[in-house]
Amino acid sequence: MVSTLNPYVSFNGNAREAMEFYQSVLGGELRLNTFGDSGMPDADPEQIMHAQLTTPAGFTLMASDTPPGMPYNPGQNIAISLSGDADAELRGYWERLSESGEVAVALEKQPWGDEFGACTDRFGISWMVDIHEG
Secondary structure, three states: OOOOOOOEEEEOOOHHHHHHHHHHHHOOEEEEEEHHHHOOOOOOOOOEEEEEEEOOOOOEEEEEEOOOOOOOOOOOOOEEEEEEOOHHHHHHHHHHHHOOOEEEEEEEEOOOOOEEEEEEOOOOOEEEEEEOOO
16 A cells, blocks of 8 residues: 655635646646535635645645634745756746745755755745756
């Protein structure tokens, strides 16, 4: 039996927009279930109860809007790391994720030999991209 670890990101009413953006960056199949689909009372029926993006590269990203009665605590408590030796693919992710966000570390060669960059996208999510040295 195989276990997996997937990032799960909470949003404050814009999970659909964020996940559609991530799908445009990473590709893949996006499944969206709304609070209305589940019949959850007191929740905006159009907001996302659960989203799952599964990409051709094998990534899985999950998310939801914060349901009523639960606190939304944005912050720097999550970062998503994309790494490997697929130079063009990783560079493309970096360009799209950072273009409307804020770059903390430019994607460039680092002392350990890899190209590495860190940014916060337009939804406030931190991303790290590490392109392994060939």
